[in-house]
Amino acid sequence: MKMHISLKFLCAGLLIYVAVFAFITPLSPALLQTNLTEIKPGSHTFELVGYNSHFQSAGSNALYLINDSTLSIPCTVTQVADESHLTAEVTLPNEMHSKAFAFVLNNDIDGTVFLETPLKVTDFTMNPDLARTTMPLFQHREAQFFNYPYQPIIMETIRNLMWHVPMWFTMFVLMIISFAQSIKVLMRGQRGGDDLLMPIQPERVRPHDNKAAMSAAVGLVFCVLGLITGSIWARFTWGTWWTRDPQLNGALVVFIVYASYFILRNAVTQEENKWKLSAIYNIFAFILMVVLLMILPRFTEGLHPGKSGNPAFSQYDLDSSLRTIFYPATFGFILLGYWMYHLRLRILKIEQAHENLLA
Amino acid sequence: MGVSTVREIKILLQKEWKSEFRQKEHFAALVIYLLSTIFICYLSFEKISDGQTWGALLWVTGLFTSFNAMHKALDSAHQPQLLHLYTLATPGAVILSKCLYHAAQIAVLNVFSLVLFLLFFGDAVLIKMDWGQLITGLILGSTGLGTMLTFVASLAQRTGQGVGLMAILGFPLVVPLLITIVKFTRLAIEGVTWATNGYQLMLLIVLNVLAIVLSYLLFPYLWRE
Structure with missing residues (x-):
C-alpha cells in the first residue's frame, strides 16, 4: 500500500512550479496616485505615479481623463521621468456631466490601466446630456505580459x-x-448485534x-x-x-x-x-x-x-x-x-x- | 422509533426524576453554584451598561452551570444497577431520555439564572428587548447544551478520566452553539424583528437537530463495553 512513485514526482514537480511562479510572476500594471486634487475649467499640469508600469519602454503613452466613463478628454504627456513617473497636461472645457473622474492610460506594454481618484470639482456647468453625445476615445487593451491582477489593498x-x-x-x-x-x-x-459473544x-x-x-x-x-x-x-x-x-x-x-x-x-x-x-x-x-x-x-x-x-x-x-x-x-x-x-x-x-x- | 421507544423514554424519564428527587442536594448545589457565580459577577461588574455584555454574561454563566450539571451524569452512570437498567432499554431511548432530562434541567437552571440577572443587574438595558425571542433562545440554547453535553459526558465517562476530560472535549464542541446563541440573545435584547433574527434562529434549530441526530446515531456504539 505505497503511494505510487509517479504521484510523488507529480507532487514535487507541481510544488516546485508553484514555488517558482507564485513569486516571479509580476503584478498587473496599475496607476497608484496623482498630485492632481482639484480641477476646474482650464489647463492643469499634473504628475502620475504608476506601479509595475512601463511608461518609458512603451514609447508612447496615451492618457485620458474620463468623466463618468462616457466622456473622455485627451491629456498630453509632457515628460516621462522613468518607468513609473510621468508628467502630463490637460485642458478642460466648461461643461461636464458628472463629478466622477478617472484617469485612463493606454500603452503598448501595460495595456489599459485605470486610476479612480476623488477630485475636488469646481466651476463646471453640469450638463447631463453631454454623456449621450460623446463617445470614449480609447480602446481597452490587456497588458502584454503574464501577470497577477492588481488589487488595491492586497x-x-x-x-x-x-x-x-x-x-x-x-x-x-x-x-x-x-x-x-x-x-x-x-x-x-x-x-454485539445478533452475536454478542463474537x-x-x-x-x-x-x-x-x-x-x-x-x-x-x-x-x-x-x-x-x-x-x-x-x-x-x-x-x-x-x-x-x-x-x-x-x-x-x-x-x-x-x-x-x-x-x-x-x-x-x-x-x-x-x-x-x-x-x-x-x-x-x-x-x-x-x-x-x-x-x-x-x-x-x-x-x-x-x-x-x-x-x-x-x-x-x-x-x-x-x-x-x-x-x-x-x-x-x-x-x-x-x-x-x-x-x-x-x-x-x-x-x-x-x-x-x-x-x-x-x- | 415506535410506541415502545416512547414508553421507554417515559419510564426512563420517570426514573431520572425519581433519582433527582431522592438526591435533592445535587440540584440544590447547582442552584447555589449559580447564585454565587452571578453574585460574583454582580460584585465584580458593579454595573452592566450595555445589552451585549448582559446577554453574553448570561450565557457564559449558563455554560458553566451546564457543565456542572453534567457531573451528576458522570457519577450516576457508574452505578451498576443503572447499567442493568440500560441493558433492558434500547440505546436510542436511553440517550433521548438523558438528553431530554438534561435539557429540561438546564432550561430550569437558565430560567433561574435569568431571574437572578434581572434581580441583580436590573432591566435597564433591556428596554427594547423582545421577550418572546429571549425565551425561545433560552429554550433552544438549553436543549442544545443539554444534548451536546450529555453526549460528551457519556463519552468522557467511558474514558474513566471523568471531569477533567469532559471540559477539554466539551468546550470546543459547544462553541458554534454558544456563539450563535449569544448573537441571537444580543439581537433579541436590541429588539430586532423575528425576521432579522431568522438566520440565528434557523442555525440554532439546525445545531439542535444535528446534536440530537448525532447523539442518537452514535450512542449505540458508545454505551456498552
Whole structure:
C-alpha cells in the first residue's frame, strides 16, 4: 500500500512550479496616485505615479481623463521621468456631466490601466446630456505580459493565495479521510448485534484507527500552516495579526477540537475503547468543522472574500492568470498532505510491529 | 422509533426524576453554584451598561452551570444497577431520555439564572428587548447544551478520566452553539424583528437537530463495553 512513485514526482514537480511562479510572476500594471486634487475649467499640469508600469519602454503613452466613463478628454504627456513617473497636461472645457473622474492610460506594454481618484470639482456647468453625445476615445487593451491582477489593498500579497488557501483544502481532504476511516472503525469494531459473544477482531479495526489518527494528525499540521499563513496575510491586508473574523476563529476552534481528539486518544489506555471513543469524537469533530468553516461564516459578518457581501475570488478576482498557479498549488498540496499521511502511517505500522515483536 | 421507544423514554424519564428527587442536594448545589457565580459577577461588574455584555454574561454563566450539571451524569452512570437498567432499554431511548432530562434541567437552571440577572443587574438595558425571542433562545440554547453535553459526558465517562476530560472535549464542541446563541440573545435584547433574527434562529434549530441526530446515531456504539 505505497503511494505510487509517479504521484510523488507529480507532487514535487507541481510544488516546485508553484514555488517558482507564485513569486516571479509580476503584478498587473496599475496607476497608484496623482498630485492632481482639484480641477476646474482650464489647463492643469499634473504628475502620475504608476506601479509595475512601463511608461518609458512603451514609447508612447496615451492618457485620458474620463468623466463618468462616457466622456473622455485627451491629456498630453509632457515628460516621462522613468518607468513609473510621468508628467502630463490637460485642458478642460466648461461643461461636464458628472463629478466622477478617472484617469485612463493606454500603452503598448501595460495595456489599459485605470486610476479612480476623488477630485475636488469646481466651476463646471453640469450638463447631463453631454454623456449621450460623446463617445470614449480609447480602446481597452490587456497588458502584454503574464501577470497577477492588481488589487488595491492586497497588492503583492496576492501570492499568498497559492499557499494559504491550498492549506485549507488539504486539511479538508485529510479530515474527510479521517472521518471516513472513523466510520469504518465504528462499523467493524462493534461487538454485539445478533452475536454478542463474537469477539472484536483487532486486525480488522486497527488499520482503520491508524488511518483515522494519522490523517487527522497531518490535517492538524495543515491547519496550523493555514492559520500561520492566514495570520501573516491578515497583518498586511487587514492590519492585524488576529482579528474578529468567523472563519479565523472557526479555524482555531477546529484546531482545538482536533487537538482534543489526540488528548482523548492518549487518555484512554484500553485499545478497543480507544478505537471506539476516538472514532465517535472524530465524527463529532468533523461535523463541527463543516459547521464552523462552511456554514457559520455565511451568516456572520466577516472579512474573508465571498462572505457577507465581500467579493469572492471565484467571481472575478480569481482570473485565469491566478488559476494557472492556484489549481496546481491546490492539487500539489493535497498530494503532499496525502504523501505525509502515508509516511506517518507506515512509520506507525513499523512501530506497532516492533512493539508486537517485543511483547 | 415506535410506541415502545416512547414508553421507554417515559419510564426512563420517570426514573431520572425519581433519582433527582431522592438526591435533592445535587440540584440544590447547582442552584447555589449559580447564585454565587452571578453574585460574583454582580460584585465584580458593579454595573452592566450595555445589552451585549448582559446577554453574553448570561450565557457564559449558563455554560458553566451546564457543565456542572453534567457531573451528576458522570457519577450516576457508574452505578451498576443503572447499567442493568440500560441493558433492558434500547440505546436510542436511553440517550433521548438523558438528553431530554438534561435539557429540561438546564432550561430550569437558565430560567433561574435569568431571574437572578434581572434581580441583580436590573432591566435597564433591556428596554427594547423582545421577550418572546429571549425565551425561545433560552429554550433552544438549553436543549442544545443539554444534548451536546450529555453526549460528551457519556463519552468522557467511558474514558474513566471523568471531569477533567469532559471540559477539554466539551468546550470546543459547544462553541458554534454558544456563539450563535449569544448573537441571537444580543439581537433579541436590541429588539430586532423575528425576521432579522431568522438566520440565528434557523442555525440554532439546525445545531439542535444535528446534536440530537448525532447523539442518537452514535450512542449505540458508545454505551456498552
